[in-house]
Amino acid sequence: MEKENSSQMLPNKQIVLKNHIQGCPKESDFELKTTSVSTEISDGCSDNAVLLKNLYLACDPYLCHLMRADRHSLLTSSSLVPGSVVKGQGVAKVMKSGYGELKEGDYVWGVTGWEEFTWNFDPQNLLTKIQNYQHVPLSYYAGILGMPGLTAYAGFHEICCPKKGEAVYVSSAAGGVGHLVGQFAKMMGCYVVGSTSTQQKVHLLKTKLGFDNAFNYREVDLRSELNKYFPRGIDACFENVGGQTLDEVLLQMKTHGRIAVSGMISQYNVNEPHGVKNLFSLIERRLTLRGFVELDYKSMYRSYVEWALEKLQEKKLVYVEDVVPGLENAASAFVGIFHGHNVGKRVVVVAED
Amino acid sequence: MEKENSSQMLPNKQIVLKNHIQGCPKESDFELKTTSVSTEISDGCSDNAVLLKNLYLACDPYLCHLMRADRHSLLTSSSLVPGSVVKGQGVAKVMKSGYGELKEGDYVWGVTGWEEFTWNFDPQNLLTKIQNYQHVPLSYYAGILGMPGLTAYAGFHEICCPKKGEAVYVSSAAGGVGHLVGQFAKMMGCYVVGSTSTQQKVHLLKTKLGFDNAFNYREVDLRSELNKYFPRGIDACFENVGGQTLDEVLLQMKTHGRIAVSGMISQYNVNEPHGVKNLFSLIERRLTLRGFVELDYKSMYRSYVEWALEKLQEKKLVYVEDVVPGLENAASAFVGIFHGHNVGKRVVVVAED
Structure with a gap:
C-alpha cells in the first residue's frame, strides 16, 4: 500500500470501445475517455512491466475483426471487449522499465493501447526495441519497419x-x-x-x-x-x-x-x-x-529491417505514410480505412516524443 | 484406303454421356450404345496410338464435375461433352501398339474410355505400364496401386x-x-x-x-x-x-x-x-x-507402388474394393457413389482379361 501511495498519477486520454462493432465500424463505436494511470507498478504484477508513452498508433484493418461479437468463437486472447481500451500496434517511448532489456528513454514498437500511457506486462513477447531511428522517422516503425x-x-x-x-x-x-x-x-x-x-x-x-x-x-x-x-x-x-x-x-x-x-x-x-x-x-x-x-516470421525481422533501411536510404523503396494528428482523431482515422480514405499506411500521432 | 479396308471392325459397347449433369447424376444421364471400333489405326493419326481392351474402370467422384455444363469456364481439355463416351481411369490390356514402350499383351492403367475397346493416342502421358501383377488382382491398379x-x-x-x-x-x-x-x-x-x-x-x-x-x-x-x-x-x-x-x-x-x-x-x-x-x-x-x-506427384509413383505392394503382401495395408460386374452397370455404379453406396473403391469390371 505504501508503494501505491507513493506513485504519481498521470491523466491518460484513451480510446475505448463502446460496443461490439456491427457492420462497418462507426466513430460512435468508440469514445474518448480521460482516466489516470499510475507511474508505479501495482503489487502482484510482473516485475517485467514497462510503462510506455505512446507516440504513434497504426490503423490496422484487422483490429476491426477483433472488435466484433459474432466472430469471437474463432478468437483467442486478442479480442477487444466493450469498455476496454483499444489495443493495437504502435511506437512508444519507455518511461519506466522493470524489464532488463529495455531502459528509460528507449523506443519500442509492438502491441500497445490507444491511449497516452500504457503499462505493458509482457514486453519480451509484445515489444521490439528500435535500434535505428537516426535516419528515419520513428513513425515508420508502425509501418514499413514494423x-x-x-x-x-x-x-x-x-x-x-x-x-x-x-x-x-x-x-x-x-x-x-x-x-x-x-x-x-x-x-x-x-x-x-x-x-x-x-x-x-x-x-x-x-x-x-x-x-x-x-x-x-x-x-x-x-x-x-x-x-x-x-x-x-x-x-x-x-x-x-x-x-x-x-x-x-x-x-x-x-x-x-x-x-x-x-x-x-x-x-x-x-x-x-x-x-x-x-x-x-x-x-x-x-x-x-x-x-x-x-x-510467425519474427526471426526474419532483423535482416528485413536492415535491408529496408538500406533501400529507403538509397531511395529504392518508397514508403507512403498517411499521418493523422491527435489521439482524439484515432476513431475517425480508423473508420476511414474501411472507406478507402487512407493512402498508404495510416498512423495516428499521439505525441511527438 | 487399302489400309482401312483391311481393318477388322469390332462391336464396342460404350457408356455415353447423354446430357450435361444437373444436380445429382442420374442413370438417365447416360446411355449404353453399341458402336464399332476399327482394329487398325486410321491414317493421319499418331503412330504412337495403342488399342486397349478395357478390363476395369474406376468410379472416381471427380468425373461428375467434368460432366457439368456450368463449371466449364474452369475446365480445360478434360471436360466430358454430351454424346461422347465417358472417359476416366481404368486398367486395360494392350491389343495393338504403335508405341515402342508398350507391346501386345501388356497391361496398363491410366486414362481410358468407358467402353470395351479404346484407342489411346497419347500413351506416353496417359498410360502407365503395369509391372507387377503376379501377386495382386489387376483391378488394384484402378485403385490402391493407381x-x-x-x-x-x-x-x-x-x-x-x-x-x-x-x-x-x-x-x-x-x-x-x-x-x-x-x-x-x-x-x-x-x-x-x-x-x-x-x-x-x-x-x-x-x-x-x-x-x-x-x-x-x-x-x-x-x-x-x-x-x-x-x-x-x-x-x-x-x-x-x-x-x-x-x-x-x-x-x-x-x-x-x-x-x-x-x-x-x-x-x-x-x-x-x-x-x-x-x-x-x-x-x-x-x-x-x-x-x-x-x-503432380507422378515421380513418386514407382517408389510408392513398390512400398504399397510390400505392405499389401505383409497384410499391413488393407485395400477395400467394391467390385461391380458389367459395363452395362457402370452408370448405376457411378451414380451410387454420390449416395454413399460404395464401400471402398468402386470398380466396374468390363472384361476378365
Missing part, C-alpha cells in the same frame, strides 16, 4: 514464393501493406498489377510506386479487369481483401499458383461473411491458399 | 505433412482414397478420425482399417462431433468432401494446420456451390489449404 512491413516482406517472399517474370496481383494495393508488396515484387522482376479504391491511388501506384498497372475496383468489373491484365493468369496473389475479390482471384490463377492471405478487409465490416464459391479451383489448378501473420 | 492410391499417399505425405502424434481428420473416409489415407496416418503414428455415411462403414473404419474413431456424418452435428473427437483441434485434414464440411473443418483446425484438398464430392452434384464462410480462419490460425492432383 508489423506491416514484415507482413508484406515475409508474406510475399515466403508464401507467394515469387520467381522473376511471374505475374503478381496485389489487392488493396495502396494500403499500408499492399504498396510495399508491389515494390518488393518489382524488385524481384515480377509483373505487378494492383487494385485500389480511387483514381488518385491508381495514379500513385502506376507512377511513384512502379506498379506495371493498377485499376480502381469500384469502377470496373473485377473479372474482366483481371482477365485484361492477366491474360495468361496470375502466378501469385497477395490478398488483403477477401470475399468477392478472393472468389474472382480463384478463377484467374495459373496452375500451381500461390495466394498469400494477409487480410480480408472486405469481410471485417460485414455481418455475414461472403461465402466463397470457387474453391474447386484449388484442386483444378492445384493452388495453395495460405493464411499467415507476421508473428 | 491414381487413387497415389492421390492418398502423395496428398497425405506431401500436403498434410504429418508428424507422429498429430491429429488427422479424413472426410469420406471409407471411400477409395480416404480409407487409404487413414491407414497411412496410423502408420505414421497419428491419431485418426474419419467420417462416412453409414454405420456399416463406421464399423469398417474402426475395426478392419484401424481408425482411432469414426462417425456417420448423417446422424450427427458435424461441429459437435469434430469438437468431441478433436478437443485440441485438427493438425491435418485430408478433405474429400468440400462445402459445409470444409467450412466446419476451418473452425476446428489448430494453428499452422494443413488441409489437403483432394476432392469435393459434396460439390460435384449441386447446381450452386456452397459458399465457404470461415476462410478468415486461414489468417487467424495460419492455415494452409492446398489443392492437388496426383499428376
